[in-house]
Amino acid sequence: xxxxxxxxxxxxxxxxxxxxxxxxxxxxxxxxxxxxxxxxxxxxxxxxxxxxxxxxxxxxxxxxxxxxxxxxxxxxxxxxxxxxxxxxxxxxxxxxxxxxxxxxxxxxxxxxxxxxxxxxxxxxxxxxxxxxxxxxxxxxxxxxxxxxxxxxxxxxxxxxxxxxxxxxxxxxxxxxxxxxxxxxxxxxxxxxxxxxxxxxxxxxxxxxxxxxxxxxxxxxxxxxxxxxxxxxxxxxxxxxxxxxxxxxxxxxxxxxxxxxxxxxxxxxxxxxxxxxxxxxxxxxxxxxxxx
Amino acid sequence: xxxxxxxxxxxxxxxxxxxxxxxxxxxxxxxxxxxxxxxxxxxxxxxxxxxxxxxxxxxxxxxxxxxxxxxxxxxxxxxxxxxxxxxxxxxxxxxxxxxxxxxxxxxxxxxxxxxxxxxxxxxxxxxxxxxxxxxxxxxxxxxxxxxxxxxxxxxxxxxxxxxxxxxxxxxxxxxxxxxxxxxxxxxxxxxxxxxxxxxxxxxxxxxxxxxxxxxxxxxxxxxxxxxxxxxxxxxxxxxxxxxxxxxxxxxxxxxxxxxxxxxxxxxxxxxx
Numbered sequence: 001x002x003x004x005x006x007x008x009x010x011x012x013x014x015x016x017x018x019x020x021x022x023x024x025x026x027x028x029x030x031x032x033x034x035x036x037x038x039x040x041x042x043x044x045x046x047x048x049x050x051x052x053x054x055x056x057x058x059x060x061x062x063x064x065x066x067x068x069x070x071x072x073x074x075x076x077x078x079x080x081x082x083x084x085x086x087x088x089x090x091x092x093x094x095x096x097x098x099x100x101x102x103x104x105x106x107x108x109x110x111x112x113x114x115x116x117x118x119x120x121x122x123x124x125x126x127x128x129x130x131x132x133x134x135x136x137x138x139x140x141x142x143x144x145x146x147x148x149x150x151x152x153x154x155x156x157x158x159x160x161x162x163x164x165x166x167x168x169x170x171x172x173x174x175x176x177x178x179x180x181x182x183x184x185x186x187x188x189x190x191x192x193x194x195x196x197x198x199x200x201x202x203x204x205x206x207x208x209x210x211x212x213x214x215x216x217x218x219x220x221x222x223x224x225x226x227x228x229x230x231x232x233x234x235x236x237x238x239x240x241x242x243x244x245x246x247x248x249x250x251x252x253x254x255x256x257x258x259x260x261x262x263x264x265x266x267x268x269x270x271x272x273x274x275x276x277x278x279x280x281x282x283x284x285x286x287x288x289x290x291x
Numbered sequence: 292x293x294x295x296x297x298x299x300x301x302x303x304x305x306x307x308x309x310x311x312x313x314x315x316x317x318x319x320x321x322x323x324x325x326x327x328x329x330x331x332x333x334x335x336x337x338x339x340x341x342x343x344x345x346x347x348x349x350x351x352x353x354x355x356x357x358x359x360x361x362x363x364x365x366x367x368x369x370x371x372x373x374x375x376x377x378x379x380x381x382x383x384x385x386x387x388x389x390x391x392x393x394x395x396x397x398x399x400x401x402x403x404x405x406x407x408x409x410x411x412x413x414x415x416x417x418x419x420x421x422x423x424x425x426x427x428x429x430x431x432x433x434x435x436x437x438x439x440x441x442x443x444x445x446x447x448x449x450x451x452x453x454x455x456x457x458x459x460x461x462x463x464x465x466x467x468x469x470x471x472x473x474x475x476x477x478x479x480x481x482x483x484x485x486x487x488x489x490x491x492x493x494x495x496x497x498x499x500x501x502x503x504x505x506x507x508x509x510x511x512x513x514x515x516x517x518x519x520x521x522x523x524x525x526x527x528x529x530x531x532x533x534x535x536x537x538x539x540x541x542x543x544x545x546x547x548x549x550x551x552x553x554x555x556x557x558x559x560x561x562x563x
Contacts, residue, residue: 010387017380020436028413092307106311114495116513117535228497253412273404
């Protein structure tokens with residue numbers, strides 16, 4: 001094929017996907033920036049350029065800061081424990097043992113359940129007095145507690161659900177990586193008189209590093225994107241104690257219909273994701289799974 | 292030192308089992324309350340009578356058949372769109388030289404970070420302007436050109452030996468013939484993996500359909516379930532849990548039957 005025909009065919013093949021990508025990824029990302037400098041158009045007056053006013057509003061908005069801080073805690077609280085659990089799970093189910101298939105199945109099951117369904121089940125778990133958590137606690141004489149309804153525990157309760165949902169998903173990446181590690185490493189380490197603790201920290205864990213970084217990137221993105229359970233469990237309450245950034249964007253955009261302010265908030269979210277992207281392409285280069 | 296003693300082994304197995312039990316507990320709890328009368332919802336009596344009432348009540352209390360239909364149509368529409376669009380785009384990236392190719396590819400990868408539901412407010416505006424709010428197309432369109440699908444298929448197509456393509460061209464195949472006869476058949480396992488991940492992702496997707504649908508005719512299962520659970524006045528946990536299980540059942544059953552394929556697919560797909 002000559003070069004001209006190659007170019008034409010290439011672009012024609014790409015065209016349908018390119019149109020949709022431009023319409024639903026690139027355009028909205030740019031439009032978000034653009035609209036964040038305007039007021040929200042209302043029935044009687046159209047949008048007006050206001051410069052940085054939406055961003056000034058944002059800096060003074062306590063709910064925004066609460067949502068952002070919550071999101072940071074949510075990310076930290078979900079990512080580290082679920083990754084640690086994922087490694088433990090993977091190490092466990094990588095050994096020979098009775099019922100290994102069942103155990104793997106149990107760990108992975110939350111991944112295929114809809115987050116909405118999961119949230120419904122956990123809502124029941126957390127019900128004060130009547131729910132399983134309080135029933136178990138009452139065996140030790142614990143007083144009933146409104147897990148989702150009190151400022152101190154709402155965010156933690158939401159974190160627990162996300163952790164439970166994600167650990168099994170991350171496990172499969174660790175399991176795949178463990179299965180590729182050569183058994184000879186173990187023999188060599190045994191000759192060196194290495195104990196299991198040393199073996200894990202000096203051999204296994206460093207070799208899992210590419211997996212860890214890959215999982216980390218995914219976990220961070222999910223921590224800012226996966227908010228379905230908030231709708232069922234707390235609706236961001238009480239008093240925004242469990243509101244997350246994207247949830248707040250949803251509220252501002254679709255409950256208060258303040259699209260310009262929602263645009264300014266979305267810019268913050270896009271900045272967070274851009275930092276993740278820079279980390280991924282800068283630090284990780286191309287050492288990740290998708291090679 | 293390095294090889295665990297029998298005691299250690301037993302301890303680890305016990306730990307693994309306990310954690311597995313803990314991980315299944317929410318699901319088992321849901322099953323328990325769904326198959327028992329409501330007075331046993333939170334009372335664990337092995338002799339409690341079994342019942343299927345909760346399922347039939349849930350099924351008739353909300354338009355679940357319609358929700359199933361909506362979700363199936365949505366998931367299928369997205370999957371077909373994704374497979375067609377991603378195949379064409381991936382073929383272009385893998386086997387054609389055209390000006391702007393590298394920039395175009397980088398622009399495709401942007402979607403891995405800026406997913407349609409992150410910029411939901413602007414996407415809503417676009418679709419509102421097109422008059423598509425509360426339609427299946429509106430819920431499906433933003434996901435059809437999947438950066439991940441393009442990436443995955445491009446990688447796969449690149450591993451196909453050029454000789455096969457040349458042989459097909461000698462036989463008289465054009466560009467589409469080569470794609471259809473050589474590349475697509477060889478990528479079949481990747482399509483399967485991608486399809487499983489796409490279906491389970493979109494079966495479970497909530498936020499975007501929540502924003503885009505506001506009637507029974509378009510509402511998918513996840514949104515329907517959330518409406519059902521939040522409008523239920525009496526809070527009968529048995530019925531809510533039955534509804535929850537009904538909505539998760541197809542995926543859960545598929546997963547139990549094809550465990551290995553599921554895990555392999557999620558592994559291969561990494562990012563959904």
